[in-house]
Amino acid sequence: MQLKTNNQSMLQKIAPFIGLILIIVIITALNPGFLSVSNLMNVLRQVSINALIAFGMTFVILTGGIDLSVGATLALTGAVTAGMMASGIDPIFAMLLGLLLGAVLGAINGFIIAKGKVAPFIATLATMTIYRGLTLVYTDGRPISGLGDSLTFQMLGKGYFLGIPVPVVTMIISFGVLYFILKKTTFGRRVYAVGGNEEASILSGINADRIKIYVYSLLGLLAALASLILTSRLNSAQPTAGEMFELDAIAAVVLGGTSLTGGRGWIVGTLIGALIIGVLNNGLNLIGVPSFFQQVVKGAVILLAVLLDRKKTA
Amino acid sequence: MINMTDISKSFSGNKVLKNVHFTLEKGEIHALMGENGAGKSTLMKIMSGIYTRDSGTVEVKGEQVNFTSPKQAEEAGIAVIHQELNILPHLSIADNLFLGREETIGRTGILKTKQMEKKTRQILGDLGLDINPSDPASTLSVGKQQIVEIAKALSVDAEVIIMDEPTAALTDREIDSLFKTIRELQKRGVSFIYISHRMEEIFSLCDRITILRDGEFVGERKISETSFDEIVQMMVGRELGERFPERNSEIGEVKLSVKGLKRKDCFEDISFELRRGEVLSIAGLMGAGRTEVAQSLFGYKKLDGGTIEFDGKQVKIDTPRKAKEMGIGYVTEDRKSEGLVVDFSVEENVSMTNFAAISKNGLISKDKERKLYDTMVKRLGIRTSGPDQAAKSLSGGNQQKVVIAKWLGIEPKLLILDEPTRGVDVGAKKEIYSIINELAERGVAILMISSELPEVIGMADRVLVMHEGKITADLPKQEMTQERIMHFATGGGKLAVEDQ
Known part of the structure; x- marks a missing residue:
């Protein structure tokens, strides 16, 4: 009996990985160029921004929450950081402030959800609109450029470290740290506990409100980190940056097998989920699927994965 | 009308009904009584098609039936009115009455609202309810909503209506009018099965009574030929024998002293003392406010008044976290929804209250975690296939031990146990009693809420009886009898004097 449940959960865990391999095999069969080193690096770099956000989203979803405001958080932190850099503030200081702003915006979400007892969907739908609106107000609807030539800032989006794009290195390091936090720390355990049974957690003396505020704050911080990478790559901050990013992040988490009910x-699943989305984006281009049709395929793959997942758990 | 014979039913190896009989005559009001967990609701769920029986036969009007869904039972004329009413508060009274079988113009789906409202007025008027059918159902009192539910049952031609604790949320006047309705329908040939803990109601309303205990049929009596005492004895009377292991604890100084605790609409005027090494039980019926008192002591529910002294110091406990830091543990009533994270492993569940002991600077030490698990499994005799077994796949008794294990790790000074043996088989029960005894012998103060009277009498040094949010009796061991506790729990006050 026990063995069976273990096998089941094992299968559930590796299913996204099998899916990823399958997609790679199909795409490679249709266009062997996919497997070239330069293309793979390209894919990873494209994945890194979504992956960073999706890692944070994993924590939020594990507590049984959701955050629709991450795209707007990314835009606002990017704009404010770029604004500071354009006005001549020390770039490193500006970037740190940008990260802090991301954490604060996330904490605001967490606070509204935990203390105000507002459903996460509604709370972050509202802050999404507010954060996006603030971005437009701050930028007056125009991109911010002229960000100077700080090497650190330029490296963040465009540099290479030992031949690997810096965004990919950032993603890998973040993944390692977050994996460790979820697996080995009391905080990680409490995240699972709150999502698994909030009432039992509170009755065990866990401060569930605090855990929630922390996870939204962490997601905000990661969105801000993603915004720095994006701003560096584009050498400017766009007021419309990050639109629909929240949905890609949620899709990656769900593809990775994390339950939306918490x-x-x-987080390994989330990384694979992000890779599936990235590989699809890249591969569909390579094999010449018309760009309008790509969306249909992407949506269908997500739907298929979730349906299969439901079947297994039922 | 209905004849159930030799009904048995097990859940995951736990036999909850053993060869139970039940017969219902046409036009009678038949009470079904028994302690919590005696099998009443399982029996009724079999009758109404929610569960299927393992063995035995069910006959309705002389024909053998095998319901596999509530729909089939409904078609055979059996309707259930649950404790929680199926009223949609925002819909109109007429909409509620016709829910699922709305009258429409042809097959268009366009509602004949006027016609349904007219019928509603007529049907409910028949039952003595004068209301405006277009008002939202939420404007009705609970008692009137109940009558709407009865009307719903009648409108699908129910001949048998099962009512589960219908009066729990009603005022005296509402109870009177409900009873009037029931008697009126009885004259028209409708039969009722009436589940209640309230003895007075059963004597004033019912014709016959069937009593279950521990999933077994104990007896059936005509109400006119039995007495309050006989029924209580049938319900609770069993040999205590060896079921409760002996305890040699030394009752020491006062650990917890509460005065005038109050929570609006839950309880008031709760005062008692609990000493080191003492097992104090709170008895009473479901809904008497016992759990709420425990939750307030543990900081999970807010108090509206009163003082708490712990270890001689006045304290304010406003979060479970604070309670835990003071050395208070709380084994909750419902282990699945409040006690365990069922997807977690046994080990992870045990760790949940013990992060301080198994971690340093926020890092969990796998060694310390495993050591804690090993200690607890050994100490409590938890039977698992290993630390990684999911809590949800354990038996009820082992799950309960895991919940207790969570709290032993903090070395509690006060342990609150809410229905510690509910849904636990006899063997595991005794083990849990031994654990409680061992804790008391070590000087832990125990507050044990229980609806099982034998358990209260077998385990407690003292019992507080609660009725509708108030303490109605405080009995030392030598004055505890099941009859007396039951009497105070149902709100009686004079029997005690006659007793002596």
Whole structure:
């Protein structure tokens, strides 16, 4: 009996990985160029921004929450950081402030959800609009450029480290740290506990409100980090940056097998989920699927994955 | 009308009904009584098609039936009115009455609202309810909503209506009018099965009574030929025997002293003392406010008044976290929804209250975690296939031990146990009693809420009886009898004097 449940959960865990391999095999068969080193690096770099956000989203979803405001958080932190850099503030200082702003915006979400007892969907739908609106107000609807030539800032989006794009290195390091936090720390355990059974967690003396505020704050911080990478790559901050990013992040988490009801899932799955989305984006281009049709395929793959997942758990 | 014979039912190896009989005559009001967990609701769920029986036969009007869904039972004329009413508060009274079988113009789906409202007025008027059918159902009192539910049952031609604790949320006047309705329908040939803990109601309303205990049929009596005492004895009377292991604890100084605790609409005027090494039980019926008192002591529910002294110091406990830091543990009533994270492993569940002991600077030490798990499994005799077994796949008794294990790790000074043996088989029960005894012998103060009277009498040094949010009796061990506790729990006050 026990063995069976273990096997089941094991299968559930590796299913996204099998899916990824399958997609790679199909795409490579249709266009062997996919597997070239330069293309793979390209894919990874494209994935890194979504992956960073999706890692944070994993924490939020594990507590049973959701955050629709990450795209807007990314835009606002990017704009404010770029604004500071354009006005001559020390770029490193500006970037740190940008990260802090991201964490604060996330904490605001967490606070509204935990203390105000507002459903996460509604709370972050509202802050999404507010954050996006603030971005437009701050930028007056225009991109911010002229960000100077700080090497650190330029490296963040465009540099290479040992031949690997810096955004990919950032993603890998973040993944390692977050994996460790979820797996080995009391905080990680409490994230699972709150999502698994909030009432039992509170009755065990866990401060569930605090955990929630922390996870939204962490997601805000990661969105801000993603915004720095994006701003560096584009050498400017766009007021419309990050639109629909929240949905790609949620899709990556769900593809990775994390339950939207909270308590179950793992961050490795999210990384694979983000890779599936990235590989699809890249591969569909390579094999010449018309760009309008690509969206249909992407949506269908997500739907298929979730349907299969439901079947297994039912 | 209905004849159930030799009904048995098990859940995951736990036999909850053993060869139970039940017969219902046409036009009678038949009470079904028994302690919590005696099998009443399982029996009724079999009758109404929610569960299927393992063995035995069910006959309705002389024909053998095998319901596999509530729909089939409904078609055979059996309707259930649950404790939680199926009223949609924002819909109109007429909409509620016709829910699922709305009258429409042809097959268009366009509602004949006027006609349904007219019928509603007529049907409910028949039952003595004068209302405006277009008002939202939420404007009705609970008692009137109940009558709407009865009307719903009648409008699908129910001949048998099962009512589960219908009066729990009603005022005396509402109870009177409900009873009037029931008697009126009885004259028209409708049969009722009436589940209640309230003895007075059963004597004033019912014709016959069937009593279950521990999933077994104990007896059936005509109400006119039995007495309050006989029924209580049938319900609770069993040999205590060896079921409760002996305890040699030394009752020491006062650990917890509460005065005038109050929570609006839950309880008031709760005062008691609990000493080191003492097992104090709170008895009473469901809904008497016992759990709420425990939750307030543990900081999970807010108090509206009163003082708490712990270890001689006045304290304010406003979060479970604070309670835990003071050395208070709380084994919750419902282990699945409040006690365990069912997807977590046994080990992870045990760790949930013990992060301080198994981690340093926020890092969990796998060694310390495993050591804690090993200690607890050994100490409590938890039977698992290993630390990674999911809590949801454990038996009820082992799950309960895991919940207790969570709290032993903090070395509690006060342990609150809410229905510690509910849904636990006899063997595991005794083990849990031994654990409680061992804790008391170590000087832990125990506050044990229980609806099982034998358990209260077998385990407690003292019992507080609660009725509708108030303490109605505080009995030392030598004055505890099941009859007396039951009497105070149902709100009686004079029997005690006659007793002596």
